Amino acid sequence: MRKPPHGAVLAVLAAAQFTVMLATSIVNVALPQIRDGVGLSDTATTWVVNAYGLAFGALLLAGGRAADLLGRRRVLLVGLGTFGTASATAALAVSPGVLIAARAAQGAGAAAVAPAALALAVGLHPPGPGRNRALAVWGAVSGAGGAAGVVLGGLLTQAWGWPWIFHTVAIGTFAVLAATVALVPSTARGEAARFDLAGTAASALSLTALVWGMTTARRFGWTDTRVLAAFAAATALALVFLRVERGNPAPLVPSRLFADGGVTAGNLLMGLFGSTWIALFYFLPLYQQQVLGEDPLTTGLGQLPLAGANMLGAALAPALTRRVGRRAAVVGALLTEAAGMLWLSRISAGGSFLTDVLGPSALVGLGLSIAFVQLTAVSVEGATGADAGLAGGLVNATRQVGGAVGLAVLATVAGTVTAHATGHRPHPEALTAGYRTAFGLCAAVLAATALLAARLVRRSPARPAAARATAPPPAARARP
Numbered sequence: 420m421r422k423p424p425h426g427a428v429l430a431v432l433a434a435a436q437f438t439v440m441l442a443t444s445i446v447n448v449a450l451p452q453i454r455d456g457v458g459l460s461d462t463a464t465t466w467v468v469n470a471y472g473l474a475f476g477a478l479l480l481a482g483g484r485a486a487d488l489l490g491r492r493r494v495l496l497v498g499l500g501t502f503g504t505a506s507a508t509a510a511l512a513v514s515p516g517v518l519i520a521a522r523a524a525q526g527a528g529a530a531a532v533a534p535a536a537l538a539l540a541v542g543l544h545p546p547g548p549g550r551n552r553a554l555a556v557w558g559a560v561s562g563a564g565g566a567a568g569v570v571l572g573g574l575l576t577q578a579w580g581w582p583w584i585f586h587t588v589a590i591g592t593f594a595v596l597a598a599t600v601a602l603v604p605s606t607a608r609g610e611a612a613r614f615d616l617a618g619t620a621a622s623a624l625s626l627t628a629l630v631w632g633m634t635t636a637r638r639f640g641w642t643d644t645r646v647l648a649a650f651a652a653a654t655a656l657a658l659v660f661l662r663v664e665r666g667n668p669a670p671l672v673p674s675r676l677f678a679d680g681g682v683t684a685g686n687l688l689m690g691l692f693g694s695t696w697i698a699l700f701y702f703l704p705l706y707q708q709q710v711l712g713e714d715p716l717t718t719g720l721g722q723l724p725l726a727g728a729n730m731l732g733a734a735l736a737p738a739l740t741r742r743v744g745r746r747a748a749v750v751g752a753l754l755t756e757a758a759g760m761l762w763l764s765r766i767s768a769g770g771s772f773l774t775d776v777l778g779p780s781a782l783v784g785l786g787l788s789i790a791f792v793q794l795t796a797v798s799v800e801g802a803t804g805a806d807a808g809l810a811g812g813l814v815n816a817t818r819q820v821g822g823a824v825g826l827a828v829l830a831t832v833a834g835t836v837t838a839h840a841t842g843h844r845p846h847p848e849a850l851t852a853g854y855r856t857a858f859g860l861c862a863a864v865l866a867a868t869a870l871l872a873a874r875l876v877r878r879s880p881a882r883p884a885a886a887r888a889t890a891p892p893p894a895a896r897a898r899p
Contacts, residue, residue: 423602425543429553431598433560435499435536438592440564441571442471442506444700445584445631448572448715452581453518469634470519474526474531476819477626481619483534483812484671488614491535491542491606491808498531498869503592510585521585525558534616534812539603541799541807550797551737558792559733562784565700566726573719618671625656626820631829643833672813676806681724684875685798686817692753692790692869693818694825695760695861697784701826702833703763706854707776710768710847721772721780728784734793746876749793750869756786757865764859768848797876825864833857 446453446467454464486494505524512518540557544550575583632649639646661817664670677683707718732752740748759782766775795814833853840849 422604427602428604429543429556431539431595431602432536432540433556434591434595434598435495436557437560437564437567438502438588438595438776439533440561441523441568441591442502442529442588443475444565444568445470445572445588446568447700447704448719449576449581449584450567452576453825456581457512457515457518458517459518463519465634465638466519467522469631470522470588471526471529472629472819472823473630473635474523475529475539476526476630476816476823477623478810479526479534479812479819480622480671480814481812482530483538483809483815484619485531485607485614486535486538486808486812487806492599492603493606494531494808495535495539496596498528498535499592499599500528501534502528503589503596504528505537505588506585506592510582510589512763530812533815534808536806537795537799537815539606539810541811542606546800547715548737548741550800551740551792554792554796555733555736557795558736558788559730562729562733562788562789563726563754565696566729566784569700569704569722570719570726573715573717573786577714577716596794601632608642615663615667615669615671618660618667621656621660621663622671625653625660626816628653628656632821633823637827637830637834647837656823662683672809673806676802676813680801680812681797681877682802682810685732685794685796686814688742688749688868688872688875689794689798690817691864692794692872693821694828695821695864696787696818697826698829698857698861699760699787701830702857703776706766706851710766710854711770711775713772714799721776725780725784726776728781729788732785732788733792736789738792739789745797746873749790749797749872749876752786752789752793753865753869753872754786756783756790757862757869759783760858760862760865764855765860766851766855766858768851769843793876829857829860832860847881 446702450467453459453467459467471645482494482498502525505521505528509518509521509525512521537557540553541550544553571582571587575587600794628649632646632653635649636643636646664672704718704722705719707713708715713721736748743751759779762779762782763776771778798814798817799807834858835853836856837853838851840852846853
């Protein structure tokens with residue numbers, strides 16, 4: 420049987436990643452309609468978002484390790500099946516419990532899909548220009564998926580009602596599943612090793628407690644007993660995880676993964692970078708709807724410039740990296756995104772999309788995509804082929820947990836600023852003050868991350884321009 424071209428396989432894997440990112444943001448604009456349609460309380464409404472994020476972030480390491488041990492294509496197919504079935508269940512839900520459980524199952528499926536698909540995509544090419552182009556595609560669909568979720572969420576909710584956001588995800592997922600069966604070649608199982616169930620349970624529960632504590636802190640405050648108990652449980656379970664891993668001959672996260680330092684540096688930077696990613700897609704639609712008065716469809720369409728800039732940046736990332744080197748590309752991208760966030764920190768209550776959102780959105784999208792592509796490359800290239808799935812799970816988990824932490828902190832700060840301003844300002848101005856503060860803090864975090872990247876990211880191994888210029892033409896080189 421003829422082997423499918425790498426481009427077709429990469430397109431299928433990228434579509435799987437796009438679907439996962441789409442499901443992360445597609446419910447944001449539709450939350451009021453979902454609340455009324457299913458009869459959710461205000462607290463339960465937040466769990467339509469949190470249940471997905473909790474399951475996704477907590478199970479990513481397990482999904483990545485399972486992909487390495489059981490076969491990446493096999494785990495990808497199981498993840499897609501789980502994800503699609505859960506999406507269809509959410510569309511048909513008529514009670515809060517069923518909807519929230521379906522969202523959690525979606526997150527569990529996504530935790531298998533994301534690392535398995537990334538490992539398969541990385542495995543298509545050895546390190547070099549081919550892999551850089553593959554990661555550029557990955558960056559484009561990841562950012563575009565988040566923005567497209569907001570667009571489709573507004574469009575589908577306004578046209579046909581909120582169940583269609585889940586119907587659409589289900590249809591798309593099963594289409595990707597069929598394409599995976601047809602085009603993605605089978606992969607061998609990994610090394611003969613027992614799956615680390617104890618380590619998986621400890622890590623998943625620790626991450627769940629951490630993310631739950633962060634999201635709960637946004638509602639009840641950092642000193643609430645439930646929040647402090649969640650943080651204590653997360654710490655205790657993390658210590659249990661370290662103890663289990665130390666004595667395990669086949670640990671969930673082998674120490675060899677961090678041997679060359681690239682994985683450590685990439686994940687540290689990705690965590691800081693991720694802390695602003697989710698916040699962007701949270702605060703920007705809120706500003707557009709609650710301050711500028713846009714409807715869900717207009718708010719969704721307002722994400723298109725950001726998505727377009729994201730795809731442009733991802734397309735430019737490989738050539739830019741070859742020209743200036745990886746370190747300069749990462750630092751420049753983070754500073755570009757920081758400049759866009761700083762611009763957003765100047766939004767006004769009497770502003771408009773054209774004057775307050777369009778320009779900074781494009782700048783943020785351009786920097787975000789280039790930084791994401793290169794930080795993903797740094798995080799996975801230090802891993803051996805046998806650990807590619809785990810490295811993909813780890814970098815996704817780092818970004819997800821970083822996003823949960825960042826959003827919890829920024830939402831708390833923004834809410835505090837708004838509360839203090841409410842007594843002496845009109846409500847739209849008070850909201851704007853909180854959003855401005857959040858965007859300003861995002862700019863500061865990104866600038867600090869750029870400074871850290873300048874020290875931690877290695878220079879690109881590509882030849883400098885001078886060497887290319889002085890190299891003899893192919894015809895003049897010695898032949899073997």
